[in-house]
Amino acid sequence: MNTKELITFFREKGVKLTSQRLAICKFILSRKDHPTANQIYQTLKEEYPTISLGTIYKTLHLLKELGLLQELGFNEGSIRYDPDMELHMNLVCSKCGKIYDYKTKNVKNLWESILSELNVKPVGQRIDVYYECDDCKDINST
Numbered sequence: 152m153n154t155k156e157l158i159t160f161f162r163e164k165g166v167k168l169t170s171q172r173l174a175i176c177k178f179i180l181s182r183k184d185h186p187t188a189n190q191i192y193q194t195l196k197e198e199y200p201t202i203s204l205g206t207i208y209k210t211l212h213l214l215k216e217l218g219l220l221q222e223l224g225f226n227e228g229s230i231r232y233d234p235d236m237e238l239h240m241n242l243v244c245s246k247c248g249k250i251y252d253y254k255t256k257n258v259k260n261l262w263e264s265i266l267s268e269l270n271v272k273p274v275g276q277r278i279d280v281y282y283e284c285d286d287c288k289d290i291n292s293t
Contacts, residue, residue: 152180152219164217171195171202175210179220185231185241185250223250223277238262240278246287253280 152160157176161168168176174195179186186194188207195202211232214220223231223241231250233241240253258278266273 152176160217166213166217171199171206172210172213174199174202175207176214176219179211179214179232180234182232182234183252185223185233187229187231191232221275221277223279238276240280242284243279243281244284244287245281246283249284249286251284 154173154177157173157180158168175191178191178195188204188211191211192202192204192207195207211220211222214234215222218236220232220234221236223233225231225243229248233250233252235252237254238259240258242251242253243249262276262278
């Protein structure tokens with residue numbers, strides 16, 4: 152979403168859009184790397200020195216409630232944020248933690264087939280595949 156679309160969206164939802172909230176929205180909604188709240192905070196505090204981690208968390212929670220992003224919790228306790236709400240697989244490196252989105256028509260077709268067999272209407276979905284990324288393989292092979 153561009154700035155104008157975000158402003159319109161928040162107005163329609165009756166939500167106040169401060170400059171800090173707008174900066175957080177623009178940052179997270181443009182990302183492909185699934186950042187943590189702390190990574191967002193560390194990046195934005197340079198331009199917004201009065202921004203707090205609490206503001207980051209509140210805005211992320213709001214975006215989740217509004218259906219603009221997913222919260223990805225992992226076993227070690229970390230939470231990452233994914234603005235891609237379309238059906239996809241998360242490829243998660245078990246060594247470095249990088250996450251890549253994988254989209255293909257095959258995933259969508261398989262998912263629809265599974266839902267048909269189960270005869271359920273999901274309220275959410277998440278498909279994670281754990282592997283060792285090429286960068287980590289290269290480090291381990293030297």
